[in-house]
Amino acid sequence: QKEVEQNSGPLSVPEGAIASLNCTYSDRGSQSFFWYRQYSGKSPELIMFIYSNGDKEDGRFTAQLNKASQYVSLLIRDSQPSDSATYLCAVNAGNNRKLIWGLGTSLAVNP
Amino acid sequence: GAVVSQHPSWVICKSGTSVKIECRSLDFQATTMFWYRQFPKQSLMLMATSNEGSKATYEQGVEKDKFLINHASLTLSTLTVTSAHPEDSSFYICSPLAVGFREQFFGPGTRLTVL
Numbered sequence: 001q002k003e004v005e006q007n008s009g010p011l012s013v014p015e016g017a018i019a020s021l022n023c024t025y026s027d028r029g030s031q032s033f034f035w036y037r038q039y040s041g042k043s044p045e046l047i048m049f050i051y052s053n054g055d056k057e058d059g060r061f062t063a064q065l066n067k068a069s070q071y072v073s074l075l076i077r078d079s080q081p082s083d084s085a086t087y088l089c090a091v092n093a094g095n096n097r098k099l100i101w102g103l104g105t106s107l108a109v110n111p
Numbered sequence: 112g113a114v115v116s117q118h119p120s121w122v123i124c125k126s127g128t129s130v131k132i133e134c135r136s137l138d139f140q141a142t143t144m145f146w147y148r149q150f151p152k153q154s155l156m157l158m159a160t161s162n163e164g165s166k167a168t169y170e171q172g173v174e175k176d177k178f179l180i181n182h183a184s185l186t187l188s189t190l191t192v193t194s195a196h197p198e199d200s201s202f203y204i205c206s207p208l209a210v211g212f213r214e215q216f217f218g219p220g221t222r223l224t225v226l
Binding site: 032046090099102103104 | 143145153154155157160202204208213214215216217218219220222
C-alpha cells in the first residue's frame, strides 16, 4: 500500500516566521512531488512541484526533496495570515499518473 | 494558463434525483480527467480516472453505475450522480491533466447537498 504521511497539525506560527511542513512517502519509486494549498470550502491550489533532489524556490516558498530519506518538505518564509490553510502533499509514483495524497497539515499564521 | 471551470458550483437536490456536474478545461486540452470527492474535514478521495474517448476506471468501492463519467472531448468531462442519496452529499472536484504535464490542476468544485 503506497502511503503519504503528514503531521495533521495544527501547526501554529507567528506572522513573519518560517513555516516548515513535512511529508514522507513509502514508495521509493516515486517520481513527482506536489504541494497543494486548500482553504476551507475551496478546492486545492497547486503551490509547488519538485521532481529532483534538492531545493526548489518560488517566491516565499521552497520545496525540498530528499529521495534517499523519502521525504519532501515545504518552507514558507515570511508567513502571512493569508497562508493559513491546509497544505496537502501529493506523490506520483506510477505511469498511471494518479496522485497519492497525504491527509494534509493545517497551518495557522497568527498576526 | 490552467483554467478549469466546474458547473454548478453548488446544488441542492431531493433524494432520488440525478445531478450532472460539468468540468471544462478552458485553456488547455486534457486527455485524462480525475474526479475526486471530499467529505468535511477529510482529505481528497479519488473516485475515478477517465481518458478521452474511453471508459472511466473507478477506484475500489466507487459504484460505476451510480457515478457516471463521460469524457467525450479534450475540454469537457461530466460526472452524473444518479439516484442521489444524502450520503452522496459531498464536495466533488475535477482535475484535468494536460497533455505533456505532470502537474494536476483542480476545478473550483461542486458542493452537492442531497436532502
